[in-house]
Amino acid sequence: MALVLVIAVLFPQGIESQGLKYITVTASGTSYSYPQSAALYVTLNATGSDAAIATSNLSLTLSQFNYTVAKYIGGNSSRISTQSYYLQKVWNSSKYEAVEEVSISVPQIQNVSPLLGTLSLIQNVYIDQVSSMLTSQQVSQLTQSALGAAMQNATAQAQAVAGANSTIIVKNVTISRSYVYPFPTAAAAGSSQNPIFFNGREGVEEQVTVLFSYT
Numbered sequence: 001m002a003l004v005l006v007i008a009v010l011f012p013q014g015i016e017s018q019g020l021k022y023i024t025v026t027a028s029g030t031s032y033s034y035p036q037s038a039a040l041y042v043t044l045n046a047t048g049s050d051a052a053i054a055t056s057n058l059s060l061t062l063s064q065f066n067y068t069v070a071k072y073i074g075g076n077s078s079r080i081s082t083q084s085y086y087l088q089k090v091w092n093s094s095k096y097e098a099v100e101e102v103s104i105s106v107p108q109i110q111n112v113s114p115l116l117g118t119l120s121l122i123q124n125v126y127i128d129q130v131s132s133m134l135t136s137q138q139v140s141q142l143t144q145s146a147l148g149a150a151m152q153n154a155t156a157q158a159q160a161v162a163g164a165n166s167t168i169i170v171k172n173v174t175i176s177r178s179y180v181y182p183f184p185t186a187a188a189a190g191s192s193q194n195p196i197f198f199n200g201r202e203g204v205e206e207q208v209t210v211l212f213s214y215t
Contacts, residue, residue: 020215022171023168025157027154027207030149030203031141031204032142032203033142033202035109036109037106037132037133037134038105039104039105039106040130041130042101042102044058045098045100047090047096047098054097058098058099058100061124065122073104073105074107082100083103084101134179146203146204146205147175147208150208155210155212162212162214166214167215168212173208174208175207175208177205
């Protein structure tokens with residue numbers, strides 16, 4: 001876990017009310033983890049002497065593709081999603097081309113490298129992009145950790161300004177979230193059986209703006 005400090009101390013209107021003073025502190029906390037899942041974006045295409053044959057040829061490629069991918073995603077076909085599809089006549093040719101762009105959600109990141117190697121062996125299947133992803137459970141855990149760090153940091157800063165003997169009370173909290181990504185998170189698969197596509201951790205940053213009162 002890493003802390004990122006963005007400190008701004010303000011005294012709203014510079015007033016005191018019933019012996020209370022006010023201070024606003026902005027602070028942030030960031031927690032990192034290695035992603036446990038990934039997303040693949042793949043293009044499949046096929047040609048034919050007419051539209052029907054091009055479509056049929058693409059269906060054959062897609063069947064082989066689905067069969068190959070199934071064991072890497074636990075047999076859950078809902079993890080394969082069509083992003084776009086088009087059928088058109090090839091320019092300056094009598095042939096037709098059918099193209100389908102597909103995304104794959106891979107729940108276990110260790111399956112990505114062997115999947116890429118296997119897909120590279122299928123004709124007319126092209127890897128467009130590979131991106132690591134934090135799972136929803138990871139995001140939830142990192143969010144809690146980062147938010148706790150941000151609040152702890154803000155409280156420490158407020159206490160330092162108010163003085164060690166002062167009693168500080170949280171009056172209002174505004175929270176914003178952002179994600180922190182390493183570079184690179186993706187690389188082309190190439191023809192390697194075990195391509196390296198990810199290097200680093202990803203994180204969640206929580207920023208809080210907290211209004212404290214103190215005496």
